Amino acid sequence: MHVAILGAGAIGSALAGTLSGSATVTLIGHENDHLRALRRGSLQIDSPTDVARSQEVSVSTSPSTVAEADLLLLAVKSYDTATAMAEVESYLADTEVLTLQNGLGNIQTIREVVGENQVIGGTTTMAAFIPEPGRVRIESRGQTRIGRPWDGTDGLDAVTETFRTAGFDIQAASDIRTAIWEKVLINVGINPVTALGRVPNGHLRSGPGRELLEAAIEEAAQVAAAEGYHVADPIEQAIQVVQDTATNRSSMSQDLQRGTRTEIESLNGAIVDRAEKHGIHVPVNRTLSAAIRLASSRAETHSSNGSRA
Numbered sequence: 001m002h003v004a005i006l007g008a009g010a011i012g013s014a015l016a017g018t019l020s021g022s023a024t025v026t027l028i029g030h031e032n033d034h035l036r037a038l039r040r041g042s043l044q045i046d047s048p049t050d051v052a053r054s055q056e057v058s059v060s061t062s063p064s065t066v067a068e069a070d071l072l073l074l075a076v077k078s079y080d081t082a083t084a085m086a087e088v089e090s091y092l093a094d095t096e097v098l099t100l101q102n103g104l105g106n107i108q109t110i111r112e113v114v115g116e117n118q119v120i121g122g123t124t125t126m127a128a129f130i131p132e133p134g135r136v137r138i139e140s141r142g143q144t145r146i147g148r149p150w151d152g153t154d155g156l157d158a159v160t161e162t163f164r165t166a167g168f169d170i171q172a173a174s175d176i177r178t179a180i181w182e183k184v185l186i187n188v189g190i191n192p193v194t195a196l197g198r199v200p201n202g203h204l205r206s207g208p209g210r211e212l213l214e215a216a217i218e219e220a221a222q223v224a225a226a227e228g229y230h231v232a233d234p235i236e237q238a239i240q241v242v243q244d245t246a247t248n249r250s251s252m253s254q255d256l257q258r259g260t261r262t263e264i265e266s267l268n269g270a271i272v273d274r275a276e277k278h279g280i281h282v283p284v285n286r287t288l289s290a291a292i293r294l295a296s297s298r299a300e301t302h303s304s305n306g307s308r309a
Contacts, residue, residue, distance in 0.1 A: 003162070014045075146172060184220070189217040189234075201242045205243065
């Protein structure tokens with residue numbers, strides 16, 4: 001199987017380096033130091049549980065590369081989904097598109113470009129970051145679930161086998177949209193709280209961090225139920241993630257630190273938007289969304305000023 005991965009950030013790079021063990025992989029991204037380093041040499045992969053290794057990864061900056069792939073794996077930030085799909089639309093034909101992105105709305109955005117039989121929804125708890133160009137550190141491969149939003153698990157054997165052979169803990173889910181909501185509920189409790197508190201995930205096990213996590217998830221679970229999705233024990237699931245990833249810094253925390261745009265609009269912001277439709281009061285999610293927007297605008301301005309110096 002030839003897999004094109006669109007998005008050369010930490011998760012896209014980690015997926016590329018890992019899947020290269022069982023598939024032909026092309027990592028597609030914008031020209032930057034990381035892609036230039038990969039073009040000069042191998043991807044260096046670090047992990048707290050595995051021996052550091054090098055992996056040859058084919059890279060490209062051309063969306064036309066997608067035309068050669070059997071599967072397009074979307075690993076861009078949720079706010080870039082529409083732009084990314086527009087860039088590759090003319091090269092997709094009958095190519096299947098798998099999203100492992102955070103947040104709500106990605107499946108619907110992809111569906112606007114391709115047929116519903118080409119869309120595969122997914123979630124992953126893989127955790128990774130790029131410490132320097134040409135290197136990715138995989139903190140955890142986590143668990144990955146995929147499914148067809150309209151057809152359950154039909155025709156997913158080749159994809160699941162490719163991931164499993166590469167060492168992923170992967171399952172085909174009959175109701176992937178509920179699984180996506182499940183991850184959203186976890187993320188709305190962990191991501192903005194760790195980002196604003198500037199703390200690793202483990203600090204939410206108790207104290208004010210846990211209080212905020214629980215309040216945000218309780219509100220979001222009401223919205224999920226109003227939308228028709230019932231997630232069992234989301235707070236307990238979030239605390240388990242916090243414990244399993246105690247030393248990790250959430251992607252939103254990393255984005256704020258780098259001064260790059262966050263995914264708040266597809267997480268807590270999306271909860272607020274849907275809550276308004278159902279007349280549900282979500283003050284904690286509204287406050288977290290506003291606070292992240294404020295912190296993000298300050299961080300982006302600081303980063304912009306610094307880059308011009």
